[in-house]
Amino acid sequence: MTLDRRSFLKFLGAGVGAAGAPMISRAADFMPKKGRRVVVVGGGYGGTIAAKYIRMMDASIEVVLIERNKQFISCPFSNYYIGGLISDLAPLTIGYDKLTANHGIKLVHAEVTGIDPAAKVVATANGNIAYDRLIVSPGVEFRTSEIEGYDDKTDQAIPHAWKAGEQTILLRKQLEAMKDGGTVIVSMPLVPYRCPPGPYERVSLIAHYLKQHKPKSKVFLLDANSDVVAKKPLFMKAWKEQYAGIMEYVPSKKVTKVDAATKTLFVEGLEDHKGDVVNFIPPQRAGAIAVKAGLVEAGGNWCPVNATTFESTLHKDIHVIGDSCLAGAMPKSGYSANSQAKVCATNVVALMNGKETVDLSGINVCYSAINDHESISVAGVYKVAEGKIIAVPNSGGISPVDFSQTRLEHLYAESWLKNILTEMSS
Amino acid sequence: MGKMRSRGVSCALLTSGLLLAAAGAQAGASTPAMLSNACAGCHGTHGESAGPSMPSLAGQSKAAIVTAMKEFKGIPKKDAEGKPVLDKDGKPVLETRTSTVMGRLAKGYTDAEIEAMGDFFAGQKHHSPAQAVDKAKVAKGAELQEKHCIRCHVEDGKEGKDNSPIMAGQWLKYLQVQMDLYTGGQRKMSEKMAEKVKPLSKEELDAVLHFYASVK
Numbered sequence: 218m219t220l221d222r223r224s225f226l227k228f229l230g231a232g233v234g235a236a237g238a239p240m241i242s243r244a245a246d247f248m249p250k251k252g253r254r255v256v257v258v259g260g261g262y263g264g265t266i267a268a269k270y271i272r273m274m275d276a277s278i279e280v281v282l283i284e285r286n287k288q289f290i291s292c293p294f295s296n297y298y299i300g301g302l303i304s305d306l307a308p309l310t311i312g313y314d315k316l317t318a319n320h321g322i323k324l325v326h327a328e329v330t331g332i333d334p335a336a337k338v339v340a341t342a343n344g345n346i347a348y349d350r351l352i353v354s355p356g357v358e359f360r361t362s363e364i365e366g367y368d369d370k371t372d373q374a375i376p377h378a379w380k381a382g383e384q385t386i387l388l389r390k391q392l393e394a395m396k397d398g399g400t401v402i403v404s405m406p407l408v409p410y411r412c413p414p415g416p417y418e419r420v421s422l423i424a425h426y427l428k429q430h431k432p433k434s435k436v437f438l439l440d441a442n443s444d445v446v447a448k449k450p451l452f453m454k455a456w457k458e459q460y461a462g463i464m465e466y467v468p469s470k471k472v473t474k475v476d477a478a479t480k481t482l483f484v485e486g487l488e489d490h491k492g493d494v495v496n497f498i499p500p501q502r503a504g505a506i507a508v509k510a511g512l513v514e515a516g517g518n519w520c521p522v523n524a525t526t527f528e529s530t531l532h533k534d535i536h537v538i539g540d541s542c543l544a545g546a547m548p549k550s551g552y553s554a555n556s557q558a559k560v561c562a563t564n565v566v567a568l569m570n571g572k573e574t575v576d577l578s579g580i581n582v583c584y585s586a587i588n589d590h591e592s593i594s595v596a597g598v599y600k601v602a603e604g605k606i607i608a609v610p611n612s613g614g615i616s617p618v619d620f621s622q623t624r625l626e627h628l629y630a631e632s633w634l635k636n637i638l639t640e641m642s643s
Numbered sequence: 644m645g646k647m648r649s650r651g652v653s654c655a656l657l658t659s660g661l662l663l664a665a666a667g668a669q670a671g672a673s674t675p676a677m678l679s680n681a682c683a684g685c686h687g688t689h690g691e692s693a694g695p696s697m698p699s700l701a702g703q704s705k706a707a708i709v710t711a712m713k714e715f716k717g718i719p720k721k722d723a724e725g726k727p728v729l730d731k732d733g734k735p736v737l738e739t740r741t742s743t744v745m746g747r748l749a750k751g752y753t754d755a756e757i758e759a760m761g762d763f764f765a766g767q768k769h770h771s772p773a774q775a776v777d778k779a780k781v782a783k784g785a786e787l788q789e790k791h792c793i794r795c796h797v798e799d800g801k802e803g804k805d806n807s808p809i810m811a812g813q814w815l816k817y818l819q820v821q822m823d824l825y826t827g828g829q830r831k832m833s834e835k836m837a838e839k840v841k842p843l844s845k846e847e848l849d850a851v852l853h854f855y856a857s858v859k
Contacts, residue, residue, distance in 0.1 A: 269688075270680070552684050555683075555684045556681045556684065559677075559680040559681065559683075560677065563674075563676070563677055563680075575673060575674050575677045576673060576677075577677075578673040578677050578678045578681055578756075579681055580681040580682065580684065580748065582684065582685055582744050582748070594743060594744055596744035596747045596748050597747075597748075597751070598748055598750075598751025598752065599751075600673075600751075608751075609750075609751035609752075611750055612747060612748065612749075612750035612751030612752075613747050613748070613750070613751060614747045616743065622743045625743055625820070626743050626744075628696045628820065629685075629696055629697065629743055629744075631694065631696065632685070632692070632693075632694025632695060632696040632697035633684075633685050633694065633697070634694075635693050635694035635695075635697075636683075636684065636685055636686065636687050636692055636693050636694045636697055637684045637685070639687065639688075639693035639694075640683055640684065640687065640688050643688075
């Protein structure tokens with residue numbers, strides 16, 4: 218996966234003559250670096266927080282945040298929209314104006330096209346940006362090449378809705394347009410993937426919508442895994458008590474082929490499932506730029522990092538946080554990315570100032586709604602032991618299975634969203 | 644939130660970090676900022692909550708934070724002679740404060756870490772959130788709190804006696820949720836508090852909460 222110097226140059230299309238010539242011409246360097254600089258790639262749950270906390274901890278470090286979109290739309294809570302609990306994506310949408318103004322972060326709206334770890338330069342469509350340290354927080358990329366029949370247009374007929382925005386709206390529209398008595402199929406990949414409880418929350422909220430508005434319909438969850446991988450007793454209870462007859466969980470169904478035209482999913486050449494609305498969530502790996510930059514481990518899909526600094530074990534001075542990285546016991550969640558970003562920021566500042574690094578103390582808190590007034594949660598505290606991120610023994614866990622806290626958790630979940638998005642946007 | 648504030652706060656972060664280092668933290672030990680920043684995803688940057696049902700921790704008294712965390716974790720129950728009460732397996736029986744995620748999270752921290760987090764949040768500047776309160780309730784609550792609450796929630800709730808929390812400028816929704824847990828029997832009141840709360844009606848209690856939420 219690693220791009221060597223030659224292919225990187227080809228990729229950049231930078232004009233370079235004889236060997237030994239500067240790799241990237243000065244003219245292309247559209248933000249000349251004067252002092253110490255950290256570049257952050259990706260303005261989501263991880264990147265915004267890393268940029269902000271570096272500036273809060275050491276305002277003498279210049280921080281450049283590169284993000285292709287003008288707004289960020291949260292994946293957490295996008296199932297609320299799909300299930301009709303909220304009527305638009307506004308509560309999930311944040312801009313970058315306040316964040317950058319409050320903290321003096323330099324924002325570049327551009328697509329990152331390459332990273333040269335040796336020259337310590339990020340290439341964007343606007344030009345090159347040099348860094349002392351780079352933090353990469355690019356989320357996930359779909360491994361669609363592993364799925365027969367999947368092409369550029371597939372997600373227009375069978376949306377993944379696993380990156381929030383147009384895809385989320387498309388899936389909701391399809392559910393609204395479906396006749397009562399229709400079949401909805403949600404297909405989810407093997408672990409690890411972004412947001413372990415997300416698919417289970419999604420089918421719950423789709424079932425909630427169908428129960429109210431299209432009670433003759435049914436939603437199936439085809440899980441590639443052999444069992445529910447997150448909050449199992451809680452989801453099982455919700456499905457049994459609230460969605461019996463309208464929702465069906467089907468384990469060990471790994472989809473290997475799709476036919477968008479007929480909205481059909483094929484399971485390992487053995488059987489096929491046709492739906493009126495099909496939500497196919499493809500298998501995933503580290504974000505495209507992390508793959509391109511050679512930050513992904515050989516034979517794997519994710520980026521190995523140091524458990525204290527989140528520095529890549531493959532490329533010096535490049536740190537990877539959020540869904541893309543291998544963070545031991547921490548799940549691939551928005552809250553994990555937030556927590557990792559702060560650990561990374563703390564230690565990037567320490568390293569740049571020649572100070573001792575501080576071991577990770579991290580948290581994950583993740584709520585899932587099961588209907589319009591009840592939510593369940595998982596929470597964990599993490600630390601480093603023998604170079605690995607582990608869950609602190611005898612802590613963390615899921616909500617009580619008697620559902621005694623579900624209404625309260627639904628209320629707290631709303632404030633979770635408000636707080637975490639406010640942290641990212643101000 | 645201007646630049647001035649952020650700068651002031653980062654000084655506080657550095658200072659508390661240095662203090663811990665000076666106190667001789669063992670290798671690999673965390674700093675107050677490292678521990679506490681992880682909480683901000685739910686409680687807001689530096690503990691300044693933007694979510695109405697989530698309490699602000701910025702500027703809360705250390706004693707109240709430490710007490711809350713230890714109660715979430717569970718405090719060993721003692722009998723009349725002060726000996727720990729054991730269950731049938733010989734394990735100490737814990738008295739825990741009702742919570743959702745907090746009980747699960749608090750168990751992940753040592754008492755020393757909880758103290759460090761208490762220091763961190765107590766050292767942050769509190770900003771009262773912009774929120775709607777009912778003026779008539781505020782006026783009524785102002786009178787009631789003087790009679791019933793002021794001994795522990797001192798000076799219009801701007802201070803807390805012993806480990807009583809600071810109430811002033813807290814989110815109203817959070818206060819209401821907690822009061823419902825208290826009156827519904829899901830959260831245990833201290834004997835002192837129970838005695839003061841008992842004569843007050845639901846409306847009167849709500850007036851007191853509107854008052855505290857209104858204090859800047």
